[in-house]
Amino acid sequence: MTDQAFVKVVLVTGGSSGIGEAICRRLAAEGHRVYGTGRKLDLQPVGYRMIPMDITNDESVEQGVQLVLEEAGRIDVVVNNAGMGIQGPAEDISPELALHVIDTNVMGAHRVCRAVLPGMRERGQGLVIHITSLAANYGLPFRGFYSASKAALERYAEAQRMELAPFGVHVVTLQPGEYRTGIAAARARPASIGPHYADTYDRVMRVLDGSLHYSRDPDEVAVKVSRLIHRSSPYGVHFxxxxxxxxxxxxxKVLPSRLFERLMMRHYR
Ligand SMILES: NC(=O)c1ccc[n+]([C@@H]2O[C@H](COP(=O)([O-])OP(=O)(O)OC[C@H]3O[C@@H](n4cnc5c(N)ncnc54)[C@H](OP(=O)(O)O)[C@@H]3O)[C@@H](O)[C@H]2O)c1
Structure with a gap:
């Protein structure tokens, strides 16, 4: 029998594939009460429930969170995992497309927090895990808006951590490297790439998409999440x-920026 104090009610956004699905599966197998969310609900979840949610839509987020609160009575942990990639020379990306990525990767987490935090604050406990990315630490060439969105989420989380600490609510970020999921195939792209960028862009994207790191199992990220949810006082940033x-x-952190950027472009040669 599972110890009731151990069992957490966990809401995982983007539970329909990749890292989110791995987190849902692992936490459910460990005995937690898990709700995954997504727009696509064709998955057959084992041991957890999938509920509809589009994180770019206020009403959809509120309805999804309300459904969990009505059924489970509380949310102990929220994993803001849903997100999307984008690729292309910054100059070729329309403001509308860039805003869509920021709306998903930053405002999506914000919408979920606004719906979940009142309950956590009232109960004086809770854990928010934002899945950001190593890309939050530097501007990746031809993925600038992805880096920008994840860096924004890191800073948002940092401020939120200080705001919520007095209420017993912990906020952490978890920065994954590259994992084998649907994110690369689903990256948003500009309608066309200017000829002046084409050579470098093609080369960088070939190296990126051929990266061996994209073969790593997303369950590694799920293991980290599983450990985090049982820490009484987790520190802020995890990898x-x-x-x-x-x-x-x-x-x-340690190299002059010019040297770091040279190394980065050498990696993509
Ligand atoms: N894979 C990597 O190498 C890697 C590295 C660093 C960080 N990350 C981060 O990890 C998180 C998960 O990505 P992944 O790699 O697992 O990619 P994925 O397989 O493409 O999964 C993305 C998830 O986000 C959900 N999602 C996207 N837009 C949504 C929206 N508007 N409303 C609701 N859900 C939405 C998708 O669900 P629906 O399509 O069903 O809505 C899907 O479940 C992302 O935040 C990503 O930035 C991934």
Missing amino acids: AAHGVQRLSVVLK
């Missing part, structure tokens, strides 16, 4: 990354 990817965060 799920290996080797050169993890090292890149350290190098970004």
Whole structure:
């Protein structure tokens, strides 16, 4: 029998594929009461429930959170995982497309927080895990708006952590490196790429999409989430990354920016 104090009610946005699905599966297998969300609901979840939610829509988020609160009575942990990628030279990306990515990756998490936090504050406990990215630490060439959205979410979380600490609500970020999910195939792209960028862009994207790191199992991220939800006082920023990817965060902190950027472009050669 599962210890009732151990069991958490967990809401995972973007539970329909990739990292979110791995988190839902692992936490459900561990005995937690898990609700995954998504726009696509064709998945057959085992041990957890999928509910409809579009994080770019206020009403849809409120309805999804309300459904969990009515059924489970509380939300102990929210994992703001739903997100999307974008690729293309910044100059070729329309403001509308960039805003769509920021609306999903930043405002989506904000909408979910606005719906979930009142309950957590009233109960004087809760954990918010924002899935950001290593890309939050530096501008990735031809994925600038992705880096910008994840950096924005990191800073949002940092401020939120200080605001919510007096209420017993913890806020952490988890920065994954590259994992084998649907994110690369689903990246938003501009309608056309200017000929002046074409050579470098094609080369960078070939190296990126061929990256061996994209073969890593997203369950590694789920293991990190599982550990986080049982920490009584988790520290703020966590990583799920290996080797050169993890090292890149350290190098970004210690190297002069010109040298770091040269190394970055050499990696993509
Ligand atoms: N895979 C990686 O290498 C990697 C690295 C660093 C960070 N991340 C981050 O990890 C998170 C999960 O990505 P993933 O790699 O697992 O990608 P994925 O397989 O493409 O999954 C993305 C998830 O987000 C959901 N989603 C997207 N837009 C949504 C919207 N408007 N409303 C509701 N749900 C939405 C999708 O669900 P529906 O389509 O059903 O709505 C899907 O479940 C993202 O925040 C991503 O930035 C991934």
